[in-house]
Amino acid sequence: MASVEKRNRDGKAVYLARWRDEEGRQWAKSFGKKGDADRFLAGIVSDLASGRYINPHDRTTVGEYARTWAAGRVHRPTTARRVAGMIDVHVVGTSLGGRRLATVRPSEVQAWVSDRSRTLAPSTLRNFVSLLRSVYSAAVLDRLVAVSPVVRLTLPSARRERVVPLTVDQVRALVEAIPVRNRPMVIVQAGLGLRIGELLALRQQDVDVARHVVRIEWQLAPASKVRSAPKTPRSRRTVPLPDVVAQAVAEHSEVFPARGG
Template sequence: MARVRDLWTKTIKGDDGKLVKAPTARHGQGKRWLACWTGQDGKEATKAFDVKTQASSYATRMEADRLRGTYVDPRQGQQRLREYGEEKWLPSQLHLRPNSVELYEQHLRKHIYPRLGDRRMATLARSDMKAFVTAVSAVLAPSTVATVFSVLRALMNAAVDDGVIPANPCTRVPLPRVDPRVVEPLPAKAILALAEAITPRYRLAVWLGAGLGLREGEALGLVLPRVDFLRRKVEVRYQLQRGKLVELKTKASKRTLPADDLVLAEISAHMQKWKPGPQDLIITNRSNKPVGRSSFWECWADAVAAAGLPKGTRFHDLRHFYASGLIKANIGPKVIQSRLGHAKIAETFDVYGHLFPDDEELGRGAIETMIASARAEQERNRGAK
């Protein structure tokens, strides 16, 4: 039951045997009124107030929350956001792949903890989240702001589920508008320049991206048994993450691709210079071990600069080059979806829809031809009667 205790006085028997109020040892010190209620564990929980009505209202609200099943222990909310993130939330993300965990760690360490890490969870309000978005928007692109905020939102959602806070303060927080990125495929001469500029051990990765549309992890995780020189095909089954081969995360990502002679020749030339690494990895570093992401990114950035391409050119742009080549060859959208490993055709159209032919004259006369054919058949049937 909810109740309020007076911490400054106590009831004792007077000399005449009657009950009287007497000062306690803490009389006049600290907050006087103690709100008391039954916690979720069945034990008494308390919180001190200066004003009796405030203590009474708080105790009543806590008791009502317990009965409704929405009770949150106020002591839980006193832990700091950094403490909750490092000790409870991030270690529990066992369903995430290593690359995703690494990305979450980066966003927490670089953007979330410096601004909110020392705040107690229960004190965070929607206004704090809006201020956070404003602060990171000053230094990050809108798309990155959305990614960082999604990590913060997920952390706070987990805190609600764990009974640390009663509600997620990240709800209904406006984010900066993200303008859709219009893909502008690299020209063929840029592919040649990148292949020549990058360190020779990684030259093949350029051709796997541009010639097969492989993602960075897929290119660095290609193993020799998955290359069929006789049938001129390459099977994409794994990706390299944190130096380890892991299964691709979606069924659509697992695919078998027809390989041009150009790509197969590059694979052969690479194998003549360097032997396969652990688990038959084709591309390895100087120690013949799996390629580290940071070292590859450094080599890639150097190659981009040497090739005279814009600073933001990504490995993923090689994949866009591959897709644009398939579109120019009049390959159907469903085939392109399969080759790229997209789970849904909508993803293919969202990224590359603007590259497909869009001639206003396309289709002109198609309906007329169909109607004319039907009319001709009607006339033939009438003449036969």
């Protein structure tokens, strides 16, 4: 199963450590000293026996495995495109993406974080680090690496700016500044506090004037014109309908009747 063979290369002794992996494939690695070859091979044999074997010759790069990992995730189409884009730009498109998966050191990950921090907001960078951490966690389970190098990272402070809602006067000024057809969108957004995708997907039948509520059941994903279900069940909800919003919706419906769903 495993052996060390002495060879001569250009008049010098070379010790070749040979072994077979769990699938019966044969591998070899050369050393200048027999003691080094023996220690290396003893580690390989121990890892094979304990189920911790990692192929030292695997050439899979960080970028290649990240794409494979993303392709195997259960994602909504919009999420899948977003994650693929994140990987292409911020992993594959960097020096880290071309490195062999099993040879990356924590210091290299920290250098990658520092480089990305020059162009990404702290909160966005944390999302990318979380993605890379998940990629390496999967690589450990697949036994492509022994341990994850995504550890003990120094990240920029991610203090969120306090969100200050517009005043009534500011909302009125914004309403007056945009085309008549779009004015109710500002009032609905201010009165209901919807996400922009939820606002764009809102239908006339979602507004229940009699019960003074609005049902939030759909959203429009970025760069999409097709309604889709929210990401989580909790995003589907019913919110109170203020009189000012009900009046804006009613007046808009009279001037611009709905043309369908």
